[in-house]
Amino acid sequence: MAYCILNIALDTPLTSSFDYRWPCAPGDEPQVGQLALVSFGRREVIGLILEVRHQTEVPAEKLKDALAVRSQLAPLSAQWLALAAFAADYYQRPLGEVALPGLPKNLRVLTTVALDRALKKLDKPMAAHDHTPFDMPALNPAQQQAADAIGGAAGFNPILLYGVTGSGKTEVYLQACAQVLAREREGQILILVPEINLTPQLEGNIRARFPGVMLATLHSSLSEGERMLHWLAAHQGKARIVLGTRLAILASLPNLKMIVIDEEHDPSYKQQEGLRYSARDLAVWRARQLGIPIVLGSATPSLESWHHAGSGRYRKLELRERAVRDAVLPRVKLLDMERDKPKDGLTAQLIAALRQRMERGEQSLLFLNRRGYAPVICCESCGWISDCTRCTSFMVLHKPEHRLRCHHCSLEMRIPRHCPTCGNVDLQPLGRGTQRVEEGLQQMFPEARILRIDADSTRRKGSAQAAFDTVHRGEVDILIGTQMVAKGHDFKKLTLVGILNPDTALFSQDYRASERLFAQLMQVAGRAGRAARQEGGSVSEVLIQTRYAAHPLYSAVVNHDYDRFAGALLDERRQAALPPYMYQALMRAEAPELATAIAFLESARDCIEHEGITINDPIPMTMTRVHNVDRAQLLVESASRPVLQAFLKAWLGAVREMKSRVKWSLEVDPLDI
Numbered sequence: 001m002a003y004c005i006l007n008i009a010l011d012t013p014l015t016s017s018f019d020y021r022w023p024c025a026p027g028d029e030p031q032v033g034q035l036a037l038v039s040f041g042r043r044e045v046i047g048l049i050l051e052v053r054h055q056t057e058v059p060a061e062k063l064k065d066a067l068a069v070r071s072q073l074a075p076l077s078a079q080w081l082a083l084a085a086f087a088a089d090y091y092q093r094p095l096g097e098v099a100l101p102g103l104p105k106n107l108r109v110l111t112t113v114a115l116d117r118a119l120k121k122l123d124k125p126m127a128a129h130d131h132t133p134f135d136m137p138a139l140n141p142a143q144q145q146a147a148d149a150i151g152g153a154a155g156f157n158p159i160l161l162y163g164v165t166g167s168g169k170t171e172v173y174l175q176a177c178a179q180v181l182a183r184e185r186e187g188q189i190l191i192l193v194p195e196i197n198l199t200p201q202l203e204g205n206i207r208a209r210f211p212g213v214m215l216a217t218l219h220s221s222l223s224e225g226e227r228m229l230h231w232l233a234a235h236q237g238k239a240r241i242v243l244g245t246r247l248a249i250l251a252s253l254p255n256l257k258m259i260v261i262d263e264e265h266d267p268s269y270k271q272q273e274g275l276r277y278s279a280r281d282l283a284v285w286r287a288r289q290l291g292i293p294i295v296l297g298s299a300t301p302s303l304e305s306w307h308h309a310g311s312g313r314y315r316k317l318e319l320r321e322r323a324v325r326d327a328v329l330p331r332v333k334l335l336d337m338e339r340d341k342p343k344d345g346l347t348a349q350l351i352a353a354l355r356q357r358m359e360r361g362e363q364s365l366l367f368l369n370r371r372g373y374a375p376v377i378c379c380e381s382c383g384w385i386s387d388c389t390r391c392t393s394f395m396v397l398h399k400p401e402h403r404l405r406c407h408h409c410s411l412e413m414r415i416p417r418h419c420p421t422c423g424n425v426d427l428q429p430l431g432r433g434t435q436r437v438e439e440g441l442q443q444m445f446p447e448a449r450i451l452r453i454d455a456d457s458t459r460r461k462g463s464a465q466a467a468f469d470t471v472h473r474g475e476v477d478i479l480i481g482t483q484m485v486a487k488g489h490d491f492k493k494l495t496l497v498g499i500l501n502p503d504t505a506l507f508s509q510d511y512r513a514s515e516r517l518f519a520q521l522m523q524v525a526g527r528a529g530r531a532a533r534q535e536g537g538s539v540s541e542v543l544i545q546t547r548y549a550a551h552p553l554y555s556a557v558v559n560h561d562y563d564r565f566a567g568a569l570l571d572e573r574r575q576a577a578l579p580p581y582m583y584q585a586l587m588r589a590e591a592p593e594l595a596t597a598i599a600f601l602e603s604a605r606d607c608i609e610h611e612g613i614t615i616n617d618p619i620p621m622t623m624t625r626v627h628n629v630d631r632a633q634l635l636v637e638s639a640s641r642p643v644l645q646a647f648l649k650a651w652l653g654a655v656r657e658m659k660s661r662v663k664w665s666l667e668v669d670p671l672d673i
């Protein structure tokens with residue numbers, strides 16, 4: 001029997017690839033990019049064949065045979081492998097950690113027979129879906145121009161579609177897609193959205209618009225079976241449109257011809273654990289590599305993209321008006337909480353506005369980005385407060401569940417009946433979360449249909465979708481929610497948005513906080529007045545309750561003035577030498593004692609010579625302790641990306657050589673510092 005040697009990438013933290021033996025006749029070897037099943041330690045795992053050779057340095061007695069090669073599947077393309085290699089290199093992680101976690105798990109456990117069966121399933125014509133036929137609205141001139149520019153773009157062409165909320169960006173994407181699909185007979189299009197809850201509405205639109213076209217969806221709430229089918233449909237080039245959240249950026253798409261990133265500014269495009277990649281940045285790289293257009297859409301672009309549009313690297317297309325005739329941007333008003341003291345968290349003016357909407361049969365949305373009943377409870381007689389014993393944070397009161405919960409380490413306990421320190425039985429909630437606002441509303445408006453949408457109310461699978469459907473059917477008068485309700489949704493009957501308590505973000509240490517707050521306020525404000533105003537209906541309004549009515553961020557929101565606000569922020573960033581004018585990486589370390597983490601980072605700081613790089617001093621993270629570990633961070637900066645990249649590679653090598661037992665990680669282009 002003849003053998004060859006397969007060098008196979010596995011999902012392991014340090015070394016990225018290993019040699020295995022595989023029996024094969026010469027000329028009939030497996031191909032690079034194919035998947036193989038191997039035993040690793042005590043597990044059987046799927047790996048990616050990187051190289052097929054005839055020799056290995058692994059001694060014969062240690063060399064294991066691969067268990068199977070998934071030869072039924074076409075190999076992952078050289079371009080896909082290059083994408084994974086780029087991401088691994090850029091984010092300083094082993095290739096296997098980038099390439100493998102995104103593959104469907106069922107590829108590991110499936111037998112050849114079952115794999116064949118799954119592949120056959122895809123060969124069947126798609127079941128006809130039940131969709132309401134959909135009129136393709138005639139585009140307005142600005143939309144038409146944008147759709148033609150995108151649909152007709154050739155080669156690598158990054159386009160920033162800057163359109164106010166409700167300007168009909170979706171329609172532009174869809175008509176540009178129609179052009180690309182008509183031109184490219186086998187072409188595929190990848191559409192990314194920031195949030196799972198936004199997929200059903202868009203999925204419905206796409207299916208209705210392109211009934212003959214296979215659509216695959218990729219997001220984290222698919223069952224393993226579904227994920228496998230959808231991944232295969234994309235990999236085989238059968239799905240012409242792939243709609244997904246950030247993880248879909250690593251999908252195998254052999255005929256990719258265009259990428260769309262909706263709400264490109266959204267922080268959820270950044271993965272916040274493990275491989276901390278930016279799906280948006282990888283998408284731009286992928287588009288450049290393939291020489292295809294990419295559309296980045298937003299009403300409040302990220303400063304990075306805005307900067308690129310300003311410097312001419314991205315082409316900027318604008319939609320300045322709402323698409324629906326007679327729908328206008330809502331009137332934004334600041335309600336001064338110093339003058340109009342709130343009752344149950346709501347000012348008299350906001351209550352009056354809610355009452356008016358109720359009377360007219362219109363919907364209102366109250367936005368409060370804090371779930372739970374109250375962020376903390378306290379004892380007024382001795383000053384005890386509900387600290388988390390494991391974190392630098394509080395235990396949040398969840399009244400309907402009768403629990404205190406830490407949102408950082410998930411510690412839970414029953415609500416104490418009396419103060420643990422002095423025995424006082426009168427413990428008081430401090431501050432206000434969505435549950436408490438809901439309770440106040442129920443007392444104030446006993447006849448209203450009130451619905452709360454947040455992570456707590458939508459824990460069950462499918463419950464978020466059910467809740468959004470209720471709103472769309474008009475069966476809700478007042479919706480209260482966290483950022484889950486702020487993004488993207490097109491609620492037609494909504495004419496009032498009330499924003500509670502946004503002030504805390506104004507004084508955050510995080511230099512990105514104001515960019516993020518502005519985007520969030522514009523997004524949530526953008527939910528109001530998306531349909532034409534009804535005869536006798538309300539002018540759509542956004543009411544922001546604040547103690548800092550004179551703050552320039554709020555005047556920018558009142559004036560819907562993203563341009564000026566973004567310009568001012570960019571000036572500040574330039575002067576302060578912050579991104580996008582500076583490139584950053586953040587090393588984090590954690591240990592039971594803060595001093596250990598800091599000492600580790602100090603040694604890391606000093607372990608290598610450097611030039612053109614600023615290494616700051618280690619500092620404790622803002623939330624220092626989580627789940628009984630203390631965390632510290634070290635910021636590294638350079639005005640040149642290549643200089644930073646070269647430094648990181650050498651530096652990480654040196655840090656690994658330190659062989660410290662302290663747990664550490666590195667993030668390139670960190671969002672939260």
Ligand code: ADP
Pocket residue numbers: 137138139140143163164165166167168169170171323324325490530
């Ligand atoms: P955006 O994503 O820019 O916030 P959407 O794409 O959700 O906006 O569009 C807002 C609303 O406008 C939707 O209800 C959509 O159906 C409608 N719409 C879009 N384009 C047109 C058009 N040309 N004529 C009429 N209505 C339109």
Ligand code: ZN
Pocket residue numbers: 379380381382383384419420421422423424
């Ligand atoms: Zn007490």
Ligand code: ZN
Pocket residue numbers: 388389390391393406407408409410411626627
């Ligand atoms: Zn905790």
